[in-house]
Amino acid sequence: MENLFANLPKDTSQEHFKDLLVADGLRVERIVSYGQSSPESGWYDQAENEWVSVLEGSAVIEFEDGEVIALAKGDCLNIPAHKKHRVAETAANTATIWLAIFYR
Template sequence: MDKLYNVFKNIRFSSEEEIEEKIYEDEGIKVIRTMSLDQVTGFYDQDELEIVFLLKGKAQIEYEDGRRLNLGEGDSLVIRPHEIHKVSWQEEAVWLCIFKK
């Protein structure tokens, strides 16, 4: 049976940590929704290709080489494997993230 999932419903934030919900996963792909009040992250060095969609809020992605990209609602970004990056700031951000394994 198919499960209906609405990325804009039941949004919640925590002052202590990001909240992640797995929407789908199989051997080749993972889809998650991440909700972040204002958390920053350390640098990520991932094996997977990641495509992120900022559904709500604002955020900034910073790369290890110093490049910074400001994202607003509706923006998307492809992050290639081993493209070292972090979220340097975000404000009530709701992300849809797709990982290709």
């Protein structure tokens, strides 16, 4: 058994990614951010669909088409494959803990 809120990384200078489950066509990942954002030119163009939920903290997702979505604790969002997006910001004063499910 694993607790998503336990053993958070102490290094706040970077985001931390941990695969929790990998199966055929499915990947579940915990992401811990400490105020990080994607570079202005750093658009994700993923081959997988991504369902993401903010379990703690907050974040802002920006899409290439100009749409901006603010996510607070408990919010979730489905991002279709190849919909270009970036993380515009994450909470600066606390860890943002994400649960991301990537699927085909």
